[in-house]
Amino acid sequence: MTIKQGNVYIADIPISRPHQLSMHTITKQTIVLVKLTEEDGLSGWGEVATIGGASYEEMTPEAIKVTIDHYLMPMILGKKAADYACIMNDIQKHVKGNRFAKAAVESALIDLFAKQKGLPAYELLGGKIHDSLPVAWTLASGDTKKDIEEAQEALQQRKHRIFKLKIGKGDPNENVRHVLEIKKALGDEVRVTVDVNQSWDEQTANQCIPKLQAGGIVMVEQPLPEWNEEGMRRLTASSALSVMADEGARSIHDVFRIAKHHVGDSLSLKIPKHGGPHETKKAAAIAESAGMPLYGGTMIESTLGTAIAAHVYATIPDMIFGTELFGPLLYQDMVSTNALIYENYELIIPERPGFGITIDEDKVLYYARDHETRQKGGNMI
Template sequence: MRDMRIRSIVATILEAPTIRRHKLSNTEIAHQGFVLVRVLLENGVTGIGEASTLGGPRWAEESVESIQAVIEKYLAPALADQNAMMFEANAVRMSKAATRNFAAKAAVESALFDAVGRTLDLPASALLGGQVRDRIGVIWALASGDSGQELEEAREKLRLRQHKEFKIKLGFNAPDADVRRLQHLRAGLGDDVRLIVDVNQAWTEALCLRLFPALEELGVALIEQPVPASQRDAMARVASRTRIPLLIDEAAFTNTELASVASHACGSVYSLKLVKSGGLLELKRAAGIAQAFGIELYGGCLLESSIGAAAHMAVFSTLPKLEWGSEHFGPRILVDDLVAAPLVFEDFEIHVPSGPGLGMILDEDKVRFMARKAGSK
């Protein structure tokens, strides 16, 4: 059992349909593209990890095709025969083999934590410092663009006690139509329901200045990434002119970028994501850096299945503070999850899995069904 050298790493592209169309300012999806990573150790244990994308290389520059190629051609050879438990050394090896490519590296590192956790019969969170919480609040995203449908969807989530806070995706409609959509949701849901908006970089500074007063009036709790990620000065200026805290998302992937947007005062909350940090250890460091700047933490997602969500939960459960909870609704937007027993959602929270590794067991039939067939695009 003790021989934790890495024997093989295999990456498979999966296509998982969603229960409805999910719109963002710069893309729209009806299925999720994942790369499933399997790491086999010399002791016979297999660990699993997942890379998530959103609409091909749209949300970020990585696509399922690039992730699979980088893992198989560069990351797997760099880790061959290495001890899986040497997490930091393995992360250094991956960084030397490929710059950025964060989703690919995070998926491999997730699988290493899973494999080592299974070998030692410990949850991944124990290898990351141990849990300070075993349940995490979970936000749901409204993103069809049809406010009537969105109101029904939100009411159903409240009724089922699955979600009581909502993130509304903006920026794919005309700005005034977005404001009317929000007014409709606020009127239908009442004043006590927390509403967050995510503009996914779609607005200019001028548009922000024009629209933010209406968002303030509607009691919006957070505004996520309103302007393009590269426009740090503009983001800092709009942040200083609204009472609503700005949530930094695409503007900071690496921890150096995070320190830079923090010192630019671009926002006061940071969205933690494996797809940006490139690994569980680095994600945990991102939380520390944000906190050192006085920035609050939000558990971000990229519509992962229960596998990717469980990797995030392993880290989030160990953070001393996670002021805004998480948005890992991904498993619930899939027609079918990839695992035998999906993450448990109950009373507006996700239970942090307690089984060894990531605590998830693949459903091989579903994986076969969702695997991209040879020759298809």
């Protein structure tokens, strides 16, 4: 049975409150969905999410779609999903970079092959170690009082007890005050980390990190721009709290260089940024071999993208910092007919074949970006 059709959709889905990062405030989240359909009608789906067009990642949603349509799909059509590793190997040889596009198609291939076999996708990714994963919530309303209320509600509902604060925007001293006030309100039982998203210079980081550490913050994520590896190395050496590499750690070669030169002492994984499930596993193995604690990061994917990450992270032995697979909880609507289950501060790994998510195609078409795409049911190859 070969793959006869590929469709790529860009969808903008409203979220429940503005989500403020240093470079962009999300009000609608943009995802790219890939559907691969076999001759018998069985289909596999992949998803990657992007943040703020070109403001977070070099690959925009439009670029992801064009790359898949014009360069990756011709290497997939007419092939069998069972040959997904060969297909991805060919793609790696012939397509440089473009990791978000590769992640979307590899996920769709794995979803399709796992469905053929009637297996959960984690069985193709090394096997499941964890039945569920702890999930941090990101406080990013930009308002201290609102953030405290949001965190207290999440604690009461036993949804989250790890909180990450996005603090790269605005006055750094005010941001540190904001973080410490929240940490104090939430108490010792609650773990609080911060993500600067590359916004500080080294001097600012040197002033702020000791205050954060003294206030009980356990980790600071990518405080300096990704190019400033020397600065990140000095901060890692001088800081008592963990300095996590995120935006600077994309390819497995980035991760190796960061591990070797201590450009951070922990690593945030993300399926799209590494280029797919198997490249993410390699990144995790490099970090593990260097003794770097791991964090299961997110691009704020919807149900499917979050399930893809959950299946990958469930196969990784230790995620010391937990995960931030909260994406679907922030969305106002789903493009799937089933939801992920969150209970007792954790996300349950879906058990159904593939990544365990059934896509609602009417919803996909409803949120698909342009009218022409909606009419035609996606861009057909």
